[in-house]
Every structure is written in structure tokens, then in C-alpha cells.
Amino acid sequence: METETCRRDKSAFPRHSDAMRSFPPERIVCLTEETVETLYLLGEQDRIVGVSGYAVRPPQVRREKPRVSAFISADVPKILALQPDIVLCFSDLQAEIAAALVRAGVAVHVFNQRDIAGILAMIATVGALVDAKTRADTLVKALSARLASVKDAAEQRQVRPRVYFEEWDDPLITGIGWVSELIELAGGIDAFPELRSQKAAKDRIVSPDDVLAAMPDIILASWCGKKVVPDKIRQRPGWSEIPAVRNNRIIEIKSPLILQPGPAALTDGLDAIVAALAPFQD
16 A cells, blocks of 8 residues: 555655764754854854855854855755755744755754743754754853843842833834843843743734833844834834933844844843943943
């Protein structure tokens, strides 16, 4: 009897018959930047044979590794030509890419971390995948200790400014889980903490009136891959009454620092938030 496997269409892409035949994997393609940075931090960058076009950390990755994808699109034939042992993806937004690779016989691991705990778990998992568990555990402990140190310092301060984080400007989208957590860890009050658990951006849409009612002391903006224009924020009707606008506290944090759920957010991204809150905490 013909099985489901036998009936499956095999014509879409050439089969990749050598997927994950050795451990640890020798050839890894990373379709988001946080796994790239993690592998570099673990000293396992030589295993990377292809990366997302958005990968910029560390800086040398742009000259050392071929780019094979955007975020929700990828050059599947180019990935297959690299003969990866495993491809690392992120979230349902890359589900179609992952499915195409799986159908072509490639081993795929899809991460889905949306908070600080998930980021640390991702780092530990990547370490386990490349047989670098000890180094990954050391990195996780160092990052955890740093987070605890920032939190302890913030708890000593009296003033906790209200912070609105803007991930997109049209429509207005507020920050995802790890961003909200980092704001509070650094000593701020997230203007919309009730939305932090919403994974989809469409479920974190707020209205201009919502932000006006929240009256944030600081506006942190990171427009997901495009430059923030503070004047556009200032010119929104009624927003001149918002303390952050009135006191010129509109601060851009570059997307690679805060919108990738990996080491960058827990280091340089957190530092940028701490710096933005500093005038209220001196």
C-alpha cells in the first residue's frame, strides 16, 4: 500500500538527502539575526554557511557570510545549494519558509521566544545544538547576572518614568514581551503592559488617543527597519500635551539592538533603555 510519504509531491524542490546526518551540525543556515549573534558569541561561527540579510551583529558577519533571506522570504534554492545540516528559523512568520525546507528534506528548528526567559532558553538550545552546552550555560549565567544587576540598581531609585515604546508608526504598535520586560527591569513603567503577552503585532495596536491618555514621560521608538522621524511623532494631533513630547524625550533605539529576541536586546538594547531613563534616575 502506498503510504502518505510515498504520495507526497517531491517535485517542488530537489531533495536534500544529507540533512542532519552528523552531530553537531557542521553547516548551519540562520534565517534570523539572533541565532547568528549567539553562534558568534559561542565561538561557533565557522558552522554558519548562510544568514539573513538583516544580520549585522557582529559587524564582520556582513562580509563573512552569504545572505540567503529577508525575514518573511528566502531564496530556498540558494539555501539548498549550501547543503545545510540544519536551518534555524523564527516564529510563525517564517512558517512557509520552514515548510518548504522540510519538504525538501532539510532539518529545521523554529524558535518562538517572545520574552526574556525565552531568549535565554534560545541561547541554551543553540548551544546544545552545536555541542557547546558549557559555553552556552556560561553565557546565559553572565547575561542573567547582568539583568539582575540592572534590576537591582533600578529598584534603588525613587522615580519610575512612564514609557511608551513604539515598534511601528502606522498603525501605532507598542512593544512585544521582551521589550516591555526590559523597560520595567530598567526602572520604567510600560504604558501598555497588558499587551506584552500578545505575540502578533496586530494585537498590539494602540490608538493615538490611547497614548495621549497614557501621558508617557518618555517615548522610545524603533520602527522595525526604518529610521524614526521624531517630528512626525511631535506633530500628531494633541500629542504636544504628552510630557515626553513637551520635554523633548523622544528617543530612537535602532532595531537590531532591541527588536531581535537575542543577546543584543539583553545587552546594547537594555543599555539604550537605561540611558533613556537616566535623566529621571540621577
